Amino acid sequence: MEILTFKLALIFYFAATIIGLIEIFRESKGLSRLILIIAICGFIFHTANLIVRYYAGGYLPVAGMHQASSFFAWCIVLIFFFLEYRYKIGIMGAFILPIVFVLMLSSSTFPREIIPLSPVLQSFWFNIHIIFAFAGNASFAIAAGVGLMYLLQEHYLKAKRLSGLFQRLPNLQILDEINYRLITFGFPLLTLAIITGALWAESAWGGYWRWDPKEVWSLVTWLIYALVLHLRVAKGWRGKKAAVLSIIGFLSVLFTFFGVNLLLRSLHSFS
Amino acid sequence: MTILVLGLNHKTANVNVRERLAFNGQKLDEGITKLKALPEISEVAVLSTCNRVEIYALAKDASNSLDSIKNFLSEFHSIKRDDFDKALYFFSGLDSVRHIFRVASSLDSMIVGEPQVLGQIKEAFDFALNKKTTGIILNRLMKNAISAAKRVRTETRIAENAVSISFAAVELAKKIFKELSGKSFMLLGAGEMAELAARHLLNNGVTDVKVANRTYERGCELARDFNGRAVRFEDFHKELVNTDIVICSTGAPDYVLKKEQMQKIMKERRYKPVFLIDISVPRNIDPDVNSIDNAYLYNIDDLQEVVDTNILERKKEAEKAEKIIDEEVGKFEKWMASLDSVPTIVALREKAEEIKNEELEKFRNKYPDFDAEKMKAIEHVATAIINKLIHPPMAALKENSADRDELIAVIKKLYGINGDDTWERKNGE
Numbered sequence: 001m002e003i004l005t006f007k008l009a010l011i012f013y014f015a016a017t018i019i020g021l022i023e024i025f026r027e028s029k030g031l032s033r034l035i036l037i038i039a040i041c042g043f044i045f046h047t048a049n050l051i052v053r054y055y056a057g058g059y060l061p062v063a064g065m066h067q068a069s070s071f072f073a074w075c076i077v078l079i080f081f082f083l084e085y086r087y088k089i090g091i092m093g094a095f096i097l098p099i100v101f102v103l104m105l106s107s108s109t110f111p112r113e114i115i116p117l118s119p120v121l122q123s124f125w126f127n128i129h130i131i132f133a134f135a136g137n138a139s140f141a142i143a144a145g146v147g148l149m150y151l152l153q154e155h156y157l158k159a160k161r162l163s164g165l166f167q168r169l170p171n172l173q174i175l176d177e178i179n180y181r182l183i184t185f186g187f188p189l190l191t192l193a194i195i196t197g198a199l200w201a202e203s204a205w206g207g208y209w210r211w212d213p214k215e216v217w218s219l220v221t222w223l224i225y226a227l228v229l230h231l232r233v234a235k236g237w238r239g240k241k242a243a244v245l246s247i248i249g250f251l252s253v254l255f256t257f258f259g260v261n262l263l264l265r266s267l268h269s270f271s
Numbered sequence: 272m273t274i275l276v277l278g279l280n281h282k283t284a285n286v287n288v289r290e291r292l293a294f295n296g297q298k299l300d301e302g303i304t305k306l307k308a309l310p311e312i313s314e315v316a317v318l319s320t321c322n323r324v325e326i327y328a329l330a331k332d333a334s335n336s337l338d339s340i341k342n343f344l345s346e347f348h349s350i351k352r353d354d355f356d357k358a359l360y361f362f363s364g365l366d367s368v369r370h371i372f373r374v375a376s377s378l379d380s381m382i383v384g385e386p387q388v389l390g391q392i393k394e395a396f397d398f399a400l401n402k403k404t405t406g407i408i409l410n411r412l413m414k415n416a417i418s419a420a421k422r423v424r425t426e427t428r429i430a431e432n433a434v435s436i437s438f439a440a441v442e443l444a445k446k447i448f449k450e451l452s453g454k455s456f457m458l459l460g461a462g463e464m465a466e467l468a469a470r471h472l473l474n475n476g477v478t479d480v481k482v483a484n485r486t487y488e489r490g491c492e493l494a495r496d497f498n499g500r501a502v503r504f505e506d507f508h509k510e511l512v513n514t515d516i517v518i519c520s521t522g523a524p525d526y527v528l529k530k531e532q533m534q535k536i537m538k539e540r541r542y543k544p545v546f547l548i549d550i551s552v553p554r555n556i557d558p559d560v561n562s563i564d565n566a567y568l569y570n571i572d573d574l575q576e577v578v579d580t581n582i583l584e585r586k587k588e589a590e591k592a593e594k595i596i597d598e599e600v601g602k603f604e605k606w607m608a609s610l611d612s613v614p615t616i617v618a619l620r621e622k623a624e625e626i627k628n629e630e631l632e633k634f635r636n637k638y639p640d641f642d643a644e645k646m647k648a649i650e651h652v653a654t655a656i657i658n659k660l661i662h663p664p665m666a667a668l669k670e671n672s673a674d675r676d677e678l679i680a681v682i683k684k685l686y687g688i689n690g691d692d693t694w695e696r697k698n699g700e
Contacts, residue, residue: 160573163580173449236541239565
């Protein structure tokens with residue numbers, strides 16, 4: 001049941017990714033709806049998988065790289081649905097679902113056993129810290145996807161290449177607005193994740209801040225997004241610059257998420 | 272019976288010929304009545320626009336009616352047949368159906384995909400309908416032409432992209448800004464094309480309008496026209512800080528807006544996007560302005576290129592549209608075919624009624640004082656018998672089977688029904 005639901009979710013996300021790529025690279029009308037429907041199917045199985053894991057493990061299924069990647073992807077899809085409902089951009093799915101699929105694919109390469117939660121994680125802080133962190137990261141992921149859409153559209157407008165994908169991408173202002181909204185949504189969440197993390201660290205390890213690689217890279221990420229917001233408000237860094245920065249910010253998120261766990265030794269190696 | 276189209280358009284005739292053959296106002300009224308009066312023609316409608324004149328008709332015989340329509344045209348418009356004969360095209364049968372569908376779907380237009388022609392076709396047929404010059408065939412044809420055109424419109428992107436410079440400008444603005452309402456707009460200079468583009472922007476909800484003209488009085492005049500306000504030309508740089516869309520068309524011999532100036536303006540407007548359209552020749556805005564972040568500069572050639580690619584795009588979509596037209600022609604063909612059985616069905620029913628009435632009459636003559644109540648019952652029985660007897664052949668006729676033509680012939684022979692003019696006679700009345 002657990003494996004089946006995961007595989008089905010993976011397959012649906014894969015299908016959505018392929019159709020998304022077709023929509024981006026080929027002239028075609030009306031694929032956005034199909035992507036959305038397939039993504040909903042994937043999301044249903046994905047949610048079922050998380051529920052199964054929750055009952056089997058007895059905790060929010062986010063410990064270990066397999067669960068963490070999967071949960072990360074799940075948060076992205078959830079926020080994507082909300083944005084699609086709110087803004088109806090259509091082609092956005094073609095840019096977001098590939099991110100989801102890659103996360104799920106990487107999740108599938110990690111050991112999938114449901115292990116009991118290690119004692120150090122069995123804390124009141126666990127759920128709060130995790131939800132803040134993942135919701136924040138997920139909105140940064142989508143901000144990066146929307147940022148990429150902005151850069152493409154901006155390039156087409158400047159270079160005056162006005163057929164094909166240009167026609168299917170929405171206007172610059174809405175892309176910039178969504179990008180900004182996502183960062184203003186994600187930034188406080190990341191801030192709260194860091195604060196709750198520090199409080200938790202104090203109660204678990206006896207110190208708020210230990211310059212652990214995960215902490216350091218989270219701080220780097222936080223600084224990047226703080227800079228994005230500061231420059232926009234203070235200097236009018238909107239549009240292209242904001243889009244580029246949001247992509248850089250997401251690279252930092254990815255490194256914090258994967259790089260630190262896989263390359264550096266970290267106290268956070270359990271998640 | 273065949274549908275036929277005789278006409279000329281912008282491709283086959285120059286405006287000299289087109290205007291001489293046009294049916295305007297009173298002429299249409301008169302012309303369509305005279306056409307209907309021609310003995311060869313049973314239904315007729317006339318489309319007359321600035322790009323085409325076409326006569327749609329239902330006629331017994333294509334070549335005869337062709338000749339008499341041409342004679343009519345020559346006489347009616349007092350123009351020698353030789354003067355317009357070469358410009359005419361002629362279709363009959365399904366080719367004419369296809370032609371009408373293509374015209375309605377704007378595939379035959381000068382600018383493929385333009386929306387006006389469908390309205391003109393509707394008007395032409397409505398006029399004919401009011402004058403009672405059309406019947407079931409042409410009315411059905413018009414209905415199908417309209418639905419074919421609508422399918423083409425919704426299922427292809429034939430009408431999606433702007434094919435005029437001023438529309439292209441509006442379309443581009445909509446790719447930069449979320450909505451145009453509430454955006455502020457400045458017209459720099461004047462000129463026909465600039466004013467047209469300005470009107471399109473206003474129609475799309477641009478609210479704050481400023482006009483800067485070298486001659487302040489002219490600027491005031493234009494500003495009144497656009498419901499905006501005039502700005503002194505020397506001040507336009509300052510105004511740019513609060514302007515989102517600019518159309519520039521001054522007669523200046525060189526740049527009135529340089530990159531350095533625009534950079535300063537952008538900084539002051541905190542890099543809020545600005546869309547600059549420079550349609551002046553020589554150019555009035557430094558082309559390097561386009562390299563500034565969030566400033567989008569398009570000149571007249573850029574816009575023309577947009578228009579050209581859009582026209583190409585429409586041609587690609589036109590291929591998809593042709594397939595839809597094929598399907599719709601097929602549907603109409605089926606409907607026409609189903610019509611063939613109608614006269615036979617009617618004749619068969621009439622024949623049966625005739626037999627029934629004849630026999631009942633004989634019975635009444637034989638028993639003049641038969642109980643009226645019982646007579647009614649006998650009549651009912653007779654009706655029931657003939658209905659049951661003719662039901663199977665009727666059902667077979669209504670069915671769309673492949674061998675229906677044969678079936679029609681066989682049924683006619685078996686029941687002794689002669690001729691197939693029943694329906695024509697009715698329609699000709």
